[in-house]
Structures are given as C-alpha cells and as structure tokens.
Amino acid sequence: MFAMRRYLIAAVAALLLVTACESEEGAGEYAPPVEEPAVEESPAVTGAGQPPAGGELCPNGEEIREKWDLWACGTRLRGANLYQRRVYPELDGPEFMGPGPVGPPVVQADFDRLAALGANYVNLSHPGLFAENPPYEPDPDIEANLDHLIEMAARADLFVVISFRTGPGRAEFGFMIEDVGDWFDESYLNDSVWEDRDAQAAWAGMWRYTAERYRHNPVVAGYDLMVEPNAGALLFEIYDPEEFYASYAGTTYDWNQFYPPIVEAIREVDPDTPLLVGAMGHSAIAWLPYLQPTDDPRTVYTFHQYEPIMYTHQEPGLFGNLPNTYPGEFDLDWDGEPETFDRGWLEDLLTTADGFRASHGVPVAVNEFGVMRWEPGAAAFMDDEMAIFEELGLNYALWEWEPSWEPLLEDSLAFNFRLGPDPDNRTDPVPNDLTDAIVSCWERNSVRPSNVGFGTP
Numbered sequence: 001m002f003a004m005r006r007y008l009i010a011a012v013a014a015l016l017l018v019t020a021c022e023s024e025e026g027a028g029e030y031a032p033p034v035e036e037p038a039v040e041e042s043p044a045v046t047g048a049g050q051p052p053a054g055g056e057l058c059p060n061g062e063e064i065r066e067k068w069d070l071w072a073c074g075t076r077l078r079g080a081n082l083y084q085r086r087v088y089p090e091l092d093g094p095e096f097m098g099p100g101p102v103g104p105p106v107v108q109a110d111f112d113r114l115a116a117l118g119a120n121y122v123n124l125s126h127p128g129l130f131a132e133n134p135p136y137e138p139d140p141d142i143e144a145n146l147d148h149l150i151e152m153a154a155r156a157d158l159f160v161v162i163s164f165r166t167g168p169g170r171a172e173f174g175f176m177i178e179d180v181g182d183w184f185d186e187s188y189l190n191d192s193v194w195e196d197r198d199a200q201a202a203w204a205g206m207w208r209y210t211a212e213r214y215r216h217n218p219v220v221a222g223y224d225l226m227v228e229p230n231a232g233a234l235l236f237e238i239y240d241p242e243e244f245y246a247s248y249a250g251t252t253y254d255w256n257q258f259y260p261p262i263v264e265a266i267r268e269v270d271p272d273t274p275l276l277v278g279a280m281g282h283s284a285i286a287w288l289p290y291l292q293p294t295d296d297p298r299t300v301y302t303f304h305q306y307e308p309i310m311y312t313h314q315e316p317g318l319f320g321n322l323p324n325t326y327p328g329e330f331d332l333d334w335d336g337e338p339e340t341f342d343r344g345w346l347e348d349l350l351t352t353a354d355g356f357r358a359s360h361g362v363p364v365a366v367n368e369f370g371v372m373r374w375e376p377g378a379a380a381f382m383d384d385e386m387a388i389f390e391e392l393g394l395n396y397a398l399w400e401w402e403p404s405w406e407p408l409l410e411d412s413l414a415f416n417f418r419l420g421p422d423p424d425n426r427t428d429p430v431p432n433d434l435t436d437a438i439v440s441c442w443e444r445n446s447v448r449p450s451n452v453g454f455g456t457p
Contacts, residue, residue, distance in 0.1 A: 039212040064452055067221050071274050071300045071363045074393040076447050077159060079121035080114060080401035081368060082106065085172045086127055091184055095407045101141040102127065104405040106149060111156035114401050118442030121159040123367050123397040124149055125227055128167030128206050132190055136168040136202040138209060154219045157448045161276060163224035167206050169199030174234055194231040194253050204265035211270035218454040224276040224367060225262050228283050228304065229255040241281060241290045255280045256292045263296050276367060278302040285352050293360050303353060304368035308332050311341065312371040316423045326377030343384040350388050370399035372414040374421045379433035386441045398438065
C-alpha cells in the first residue's frame, strides 16, 4: 500500500449514504535451490467443532465444499488487510513497532474485534518466510509469527490469505522509497530480485516451502504470491504498462515470466489451495489486462484499487482544505478540465476487471482498496465501490485493519476508519458513517471456517 501513493500519483496522466450492500449480491526457467530446507508442517487448526461441509450455497445451488468455491461462487469473502513488517530497532526505536522481530504487535482481541464487525477473512500482508539476502534460508522468527497470526485468526473464525510482501532479493523499503534520506538511508533498499534469477528461483523455493507448511490448514484460503510487483515504477519510473512491456517483456523485470515458476513450485506439493496473482504496476487495475494467466485451474487474479489518487489520498492541508469530494467534479485525467466523479465513473473503471474475467474465464478479486478516512464523501465512495464489487461477484479486503498497539497512535493512521473523519482524533472507536458503510457490507458474510469445515483430509 505504501508504494501505491507514489505509483498512482504518477500513474494517473452532498448525497445521502446509499446502503447498497442491502441488495443481493513468459519464459524463465525455474531452478530450485540445491538443498531444500526441511519443512515442519504447521498444525491444522480446526476451529470450533469442525462440522461437516455443506449448508452454504453457490449461486448455481451447489454447496460450498472446498476452498476454491470461496473464490468461484460470487462474493463470499469480505474483510481487511492486516499489515506487518520486520522491525528495525535502530530505525523504529524501542516501542513504535514493538519489541520485534515483526511488528506492529497483534493480539487475539484484534482478530476477535474484526470478526465481531462481520468480516470473515483477513489478508495477512506479511514478510516472506525466507531471508532477503543469500543464502535465502527460512527465518524461524518469521515462521513463528505467521503461525501465531493464523492460529489467532482461526480462533476468531476467520479465513486468511497469506500475502508475501518481501523475500529473497526484496525488502520492505522498496514500498517506501519516497522516504529514502528521511528515516532510512539507501543501504536498506534491496530490490535485487528484479535482476537476479537466483533470487527469483528462491521465491519459488520459498513458496514451495510455505505451501508444504500450510497446505492442510483449513483456514488458509489462499496464497498471494507477491504484494504489488513493481519493477517498472521502482527501477525505471515507468508507470504506463504499454511503455513498460514494449521494452521489458520477457526479461527478469517482467512478472509474467517470474511468477509461473512459483505456481509450478507450489503445485508440486499443494494442488488445491487457491493462488492469488496481481499484475505489475503495484497491481493497479490499469495493469490487469497485461497480466498473462497460467493454465493453473485454481488461480484468482487480483488488483488493488485506490483510484483516483487525487481523491483517495488527499492529505489534510492548511485549515483542513480537501477540495475533491465524492460525488463531485474535478480534473480526473490531468487534461485541465473537470470530469464528473460518481458511481458511474467507478463502474467505468471497474469494467476492466469484468472484462479480464470474461476474457480469460477466471475469478477476479480486490485484495486491497481504500480511502483516507477524512476524505469528503468517503462513506458514500466506499459504499458505492463495495456495491459494485458485489455486483461483479468479487471478494474484497480493504486497507487496512489496524491492531490495537497504542504506540501506533503516534502516526496519522490515515486508513483506520474506526477513528472517524477528524485527522487529529485518536479515540478508537468513534461512531462514523465510513464505519457504518463498511460494516453494512461485512455483515452480509455467512461463510466461516466453522460452518464449512474444510478440515484435514
């Protein structure tokens, strides 16, 4: 998400709240590491009672009996992203991100609270299980942290998607490159994966290792292979997909040649768990048509939706001036003339996702989207956007679900909808229309681990 601000800024060349949610619904060779690390399989967490499968129905009337049905049967998963990264004590200090090695700290109450609001799935935006530098070995601290998150999610009766932000040749700081020279220096940057085939092969090895570890866990509903692939923007400041692919198709910079060996590696050990794949360009919807699907029958193709950036990411300025509203009129395409920004604009934008799904016969999902909590009309914007997701049958996870770690309140918490529209508020929660809009959709969830019982074979 952090990189989306930089990407979308360059990429983009007062109504009543409508309760819409009340309505019904390439070529690189894979060379695995010479020595495969031993995998200790994560114990399957069965949840409460583990009842037999059945009871929930797909639109065609068939019962939801396997994880793939959660993605192929219309909108069944509605939830949020929970973000964690490695802790750097020399940068973060002793408290801000917690005592480490991963932060911010998350406790059971954070998952319980999310589930109580109606969400049934959490996208764990998490460090990968392998080290970022050679020899790319499993990191026991990262493994233990991910195990603990999944266990807590299971106790809260939530499905999880494991989404890896980092891994061999890729560090967290590439998401925050605009802050180089501010709170960290260039020595922390590591995006060698886009030029190093050994690092790319190690990503395949990392995911094979991960799939072996979690393949039988009934709450793990998917593996998201990489959060926001971004070689074009990061290395070349290219934000147009046509320009990028004209120069770099088929190279190490091309995610279309990078990710298929990851799919193959996972399927060697786990034929069933759904895979989630977003496009280059930080998975922005404009890049989705350039993503080349594999022939894997259980892959979901995803996008992240923060457009238009000049609305969703308006920072409070002098006297809190936020000129762009929803609905409203302002320059949406940088041509110097105002355009109408309303539900119709969102519907036009999202036809890209529907077109990709229809062209390839594959499910599509939105595993990141959101708006800064203080934007004028944010509740109506989110309500309309989620209603369109529902109409298209997309699963969706908003950005983001903030844990209750108090030192985080030093930050602006721009996407913590629970704090309401006042940028200075740090009381959590405060009643507000944005929360109401989100919860009204989450409350439609009926599928949970405890009532479909995927269980260990």
